Each structure stands twice: as structure tokens, then as C-alpha cells.
Amino acid sequence: MDSSPARPKKPKIGLATWLAAGPGLLWLTLLLAIPCLALIAMAFASRGQYGEVVWSFSLDNLKRLIGYGLFGWSPDLIFILLRSLLVAAITTLLCVFIAYPLTFHMASRKPSIRVFWLILVIVPFWTNVVVRTYGWLLILGPQLPPAQLAAYLGLIPPGSALYPGSFAVYLGMTTTFLPFMALPLYASVERLDQDILEAARDLYANPFLIFWRVILPQTTPGLSVGVIMTFVPAMAMFVVTDILGGAKNMLIGNLIQQQFSQARDWPFGAALSMGLMLFTLLSLSFRRLKTPGQKDPSLL
Amino acid sequence: MKARILALVAYSSLILMYLPCLAVAVFSVNKARFGLNWKGFTLNWYQRLFENEAILEATYNSLLVAVITTVIATVIGTALALGLERATWPKPCQRLFDVIVNIPVVVPDIIMAVALVLAFSVLRHLSSVFELGLAALIISHVTFQISFVTLVVRGRLASLNPETREAAWDLFATRFYNFRRVTLPLIMPGVLAGAMLAFTLSLDDFIISFFIHGPESVTLPIYIFSSLKRGLTPETNALSTLMLLATVILALLAERLTRKL
Numbered sequence: 001m002d003s004s005p006a007r008p009k010k011p012k013i014g015l016a017t018w019l020a021a022g023p024g025l026l027w028l029t030l031l032l033a034i035p036c037l038a039l040i041a042m043a044f045a046s047r048g049q050y051g052e053v054v055w056s057f058s059l060d061n062l063k064r065l066i067g068y069g070l071f072g073w074s075p076d077l078i079f080i081l082l083r084s085l086l087v088a089a090i091t092t093l094l095c096v097f098i099a100y101p102l103t104f105h106m107a108s109r110k111p112s113i114r115v116f117w118l119i120l121v122i123v124p125f126w127t128n129v130v131v132r133t134y135g136w137l138l139i140l141g142p143q144l145p146p147a148q149l150a151a152y153l154g155l156i157p158p159g160s161a162l163y164p165g166s167f168a169v170y171l172g173m174t175t176t177f178l179p180f181m182a183l184p185l186y187a188s189v190e191r192l193d194q195d196i197l198e199a200a201r202d203l204y205a206n207p208f209l210i211f212w213r214v215i216l217p218q219t220t221p222g223l224s225v226g227v228i229m230t231f232v233p234a235m236a237m238f239v240v241t242d243i244l245g246g247a248k249n250m251l252i253g254n255l256i257q258q259q260f261s262q263a264r265d266w267p268f269g270a271a272l273s274m275g276l277m278l279f280t281l282l283s284l285s286f287r288r289l290k291t292p293g294q295k296d297p298s299l300l
Numbered sequence: 301m302k303a304r305i306l307a308l309v310a311y312s313s314l315i316l317m318y319l320p321c322l323a324v325a326v327f328s329v330n331k332a333r334f335g336l337n338w339k340g341f342t343l344n345w346y347q348r349l350f351e352n353e354a355i356l357e358a359t360y361n362s363l364l365v366a367v368i369t370t371v372i373a374t375v376i377g378t379a380l381a382l383g384l385e386r387a388t389w390p391k392p393c394q395r396l397f398d399v400i401v402n403i404p405v406v407v408p409d410i411i412m413a414v415a416l417v418l419a420f421s422v423l424r425h426l427s428s429v430f431e432l433g434l435a436a437l438i439i440s441h442v443t444f445q446i447s448f449v450t451l452v453v454r455g456r457l458a459s460l461n462p463e464t465r466e467a468a469w470d471l472f473a474t475r476f477y478n479f480r481r482v483t484l485p486l487i488m489p490g491v492l493a494g495a496m497l498a499f500t501l502s503l504d505d506f507i508i509s510f511f512i513h514g515p516e517s518v519t520l521p522i523y524i525f526s527s528l529k530r531g532l533t534p535e536t537n538a539l540s541t542l543m544l545l546a547t548v549i550l551a552l553l554a555e556r557l558t559r560k561l
Contacts, residue, residue, distance in 0.1 A: 014387075016475065021383025021397070024376045024446050028400050031443045035415035036403065042418070101309035108303070117310075119555060124317040126551035128504050130521045131540040134528055135320025138327055138537075175316050236408030239506060243528060253410050260414060260511065270418075273411050280407060 036277070042270035053266050061271035077255075081275075084252040087241075088234035091173040095181035095230050096223070098174070100215075102182055103189040118186070125179035133243045136172050137163060140244075164246025172240040177233070181226040188222025232280050252276060321544050328537035345538040355539055358523040361434065365519060366502040369441040374495040376442070377449025378487070382479075384450070385457040404444040405451065413511035416440045420512070433514035440512045441502045448501060449494035456490025489557060496554040500547060 046058045064077065106117045124132070140146055140162035151158040162168055192215065200210045216223075238253035245251075252272060259269025328346070331339035349355050384397060404412060420440075423430040430436055460483075506521040513522055520543055527536045 017383050017387040019383075020379040020386075024380030024383070024450065025397060025400060027376060027443065028403065028446060031419050031439070032403050032412065032415055033400050035419040036407070036411070038418055039411075039415055098309060098313050101306045102313050105303075105306040105310035108306070119552070120314060121317075122555065123548055123551055124321070126500060126504070126547050127321060127544050128506065128521055128524075128540075128547065130506050130525045130528075131324060131543055132320045134524065134536070134540060135323045137528070137532075138323045139319060171316075175320070178313060178317060232406075233408055236410045238410065239525070243525075253408075256410055256414060257511075260417060266418075269414060273414050276408060277411055280411075284406060 039270045039277075040274050042267050043274045045267045045270075047265045047267050061268050064268060065271055065275060080250055080255055081252060083250075084235050087169065087173065087251060088231050091170065091177055091234045092181070092227055092230045094170065094174045095178050096227070098178060099181040099185045099226065100189075102178075103186040106186055107189045107192070118183075121179050121182050121186075124175075125183070129176060129239050130243075132176065133172050133240050136168060136175075136244060140168055140171075163244045164248070166245075168244035169241055172244045173234060173237065176237075176240060177230045180229040180233070184225035184229060185219060185222040188219040192218050228283050232283060235279065236276060324537050324544065325541045328534065328541040330534070330537075332534075345534040346542075348535050349538055349542075352535060354518070355523065355535065358518050358520050361437075361517055362503055362519040362521075365434065365437055365441060366499050369438050369445055369502045370495050370499045372438075373442045373445035373449050373498045374491060377446045377494060377498070378453050378491050380446065381450045381453035381457055382483075385454050401447055401450055404447040409505075409507040412444060413440075413508045416443065416508065417511050431514070432512055432517075434517040436512050436514075437509060437517050437519070440508055441505060444505075444508065445498040445501055448497050449491075452494035452497060453487060453490045456487045456493075460486055493554055493557045496550060496557065500550045500554065503543075503550075504547060 042053060043061055044057050044059065045053050045055050046060055047053070065081075066078065102121075106114060106121075109117060138144075142148075142159055142161045147156065147160070147162045150156045150162055151160070156162065196214055196218075197210065200214050205213070235251065236253045236256075237251060238257050241251050241254055242257075252275070256269050256272045256276070259265045259272065263269075329341050329343065331342045331344070380401070384394075384401070389397065420430045420432065420436055429439070504521065505519075506525065509519050509522055510525070513519065518526075520539070524536060524540055524543075527533065
């Protein structure tokens, strides 16, 4: 194509634009956008006798989501869903509690050392979750000091490991998701107006008041990104709970995985996935409501 | 006094984050075959890795998938970024495309995995490429990589000075010449950073691969996961340590690249 004298700032959508954007858009639409919609449709289908999907409209899976099974109502599933919420919430809260002091410490360093700290927080974010969880499996093993100390204190029977159990799950989850919380929060903490902090201290505000009235409002953008980046994947997590949690600590992620493997109940798995998807959208829109017009401080 | 508490929490959180990685590395050079007692230093388990057929195959699969997917996703993702950023799309189109491109960034991995399983179960009737296995693994990795490459390259494109491009137009550069000699060199750091990100994501991916892989296409994270289920071996420690080292090096390289932007 010859150069036009008009030299438009942004060219009109021509063949070249379609050729550039087309393959990517087509790929993502065919393999991701449409299947996500199909997943929602499948939530209303049912399971056939041999694990196949029967495409007739039914609300059975949604009923099962609120506890109605083959044998009447039972609270098992609701417990799993509530536990997912609870584990994700506690993990997020633990991450918040650790991330604030961590990011404040980072922000108070000299700029050259700050970069070093940032890299130290980013590196675990990249390492493989299976390997890291496996590391905890080694550390919490029966022959090592943590388990022996717990046994000495009478918390666990002697000779047993610190897994499977809630303690191991929270340890694994918190250390896995801490970078997800710390990195967005750091972006806000770094920009915190130190003068207002000083002023609050000069006026003898107590630490709690300083946090509530000065620090929290100023760090809300980073905090809300961190909360979403921790809470949503924590609910969907199945590696950590599978390795460190045992059957008692099953989460919605484990349940979805089971429906698509051993149980071969795709429609029910689809219904669970739909619930998780709705939840993701809900938390994203909640954030958009709270901080309109603000761009995410991206992790990348 | 208060600063000390902050420092204490900061250092302990770092220790907690690195402890599992450290444990794997320490046990990988421990002589003990069974149990976790320290029996002395050895590199024996690393040597054993090269004699283990299953591990070699998983490594080969992981690297093959990572290289192929990175090439495909970098080309498609960069083109997509150019197409979205360099043209004025009507508002509703723009919004729809943004949603589609952002799906892999916001939706939890497990849902993406399930959606891909669903897509493959239908597409399988069209072509055997979509049977669970290496080809399907490549296709599914590319799917999430495209988004991340596009995200990084778009960021780079948005930060470019439009005047350089306009200057080239004024000098009667053809569109292709303009792209090859002006735009491409300018966005190259972004493209490279996107490619490294894509490579690391592929090498590291467990959840999606776990749903898509077949018996012939086990990758490293899947091998490690299933060896945990079968019982721990010192070879797993050595393998995990090597994987950690590889990701750390890649992450640091990508970090330097993005910092140079």
C-alpha cells in the first residue's frame, strides 16, 4: 500500500489490521471465550449413565450446588463451598497482615536496596507451585524440627508429620500468595504521602487510627488489587490443598478437578465452574465500583 | 523500635517464602536414599537424573512445548497487540476484544483448563490434533500465552512516541517499511520480554497441563506432582532444584529486560 498524503494518526481498520488482530482474536474466541460460554450452558445439562453429557435442560446441578443430592439434602457440599470461602478469606487476611509490614519495610529502604527487595519478592512468584508445596512437604516431615517441636508440645502424636491438615494448608497458601498481595500493595505504599503520616503522628493519633484514617484510604487501590489477586486464585487452588490438605481440606478447586477426572460428571463440574466464574466477575466489578477510572498497577 | 518490628516481619516473610525452595535444594544433595536425615553431601542424584528415562522424556516434552508455544504465541500476540493498538476500533468492538484478551489474566487457571477440555472434546471430532496429548498441550499453552504477550507488547506500544511513525509517513515510507524499520525495533524489548514471560509461563504451568496432558505428554511439573503421589525420591529433589534454578534465571533475565524498557 502506498503512503497516503493524509498520514492518519491511527489508520482505519483495513485488511492489514484484520490480518494482524484476526488470528489472535479467533484463537482466543474459539478456544476460550466460546468454551467459557458453553461451560455455562453445560451447567444446565445433565450427566448420562456412562458419564456422557446429556443436553436436556435441567436445574439439577444448580440444586446440587445448594446441597440437594441423590439422597436428599445434605450439607456436605455447602461445607466445601463455605470452607473454600473461609480458607480463601483467611489466606487473604494473613497475606494482608504480612504484606503491610513487609511493603512498609521495603518502601523505607534506599532506592538501590528497594530494587533488590522487589526482586526477592518477585522470584518466588515465578517458581513452580508444585515444587514449592513439595518443599513444605519435606520441611513438615516427621523427622524434622518443626514436627518434632509440635509433637513435644503435644499438638500432634509423636512420629507424625505436620501434614495433612489446616496448618500445612495455610502455611502453603499464605507463602504461595504473599507475592500476589505484596507486589500490588507495594505500588501504593511506595507512593504514600509521608507528610500526612508525620502530621498524624504530630497530632498524637494512635497507631490504629493512623492506619485506619491515613494509611488504609491511601493504599486502597493497591490493596484491592492484591485482595482480588489473592482471593480468587486461592478459592480455585487445588495443588496446595491436594498435597498438604488431605481429603478433609477439599476446596472448590479440588471438587471441580474431580468432576472432570474420577467422577466424570462434567455438567456438575461446569456448574461449579460457573459459580467460581460468577464469583470472579463479581469481585472484579466490585473493585471497579470502588475505584472508578483507575488502572491496575500491573504486576508485569 | 517500630522499624524493627517491620524489619522482623519482612525478613521472616522472606525466609518463609524461600524456605521450601531451600529445603528442596538441600535435600537434593543429601546422601540419604530414604528418610530425611542428613547423611553427607553428594551430587549422585543429579547424575541419576540422566539415567531416568521418564525424567528425560518429561524434560524433553517441557522444553519442546515451551519453545514451540513461545514462538507461536509471540508472533500471534505481537500481531494482536499491533492490531488492537494501531487502529481505531468502534467502542463496542474495543470493549469486547479487551474482555476476550483479558480472560486468561483474570479467570482462575482451573476454569481455563476446564474450558479448554470442553473445547477439545468438541474439536476432537474435527481433527485428531485435539486428542489429549502433546499437540493439544501446545495449543492450550499458546492460548494463555497470547494474552500475556499482547499485554506486554501493548504496554510498550502505548508508551511509544507517535511522532517517529508520523515522521516515517512524511518521508513516504511504505507501511511495511515503516513497520519493519521503525515500529518493530522500537517494540523489540517488549516483544522479547513478552516472549520470556510466555516461555516461563509454559515451563511452569501445572494446572492447565494437568487437565490436557496425555500419557505420552508428561511435562516436568506433572512428573513431579505424580511422583509425590507415588512416594518421594531423591531424584525428584534434584529435578525440582534444577527447575527452580531455571525459573529463577529466566525471571531475573525478564526482569532486567523490562527494567530496560
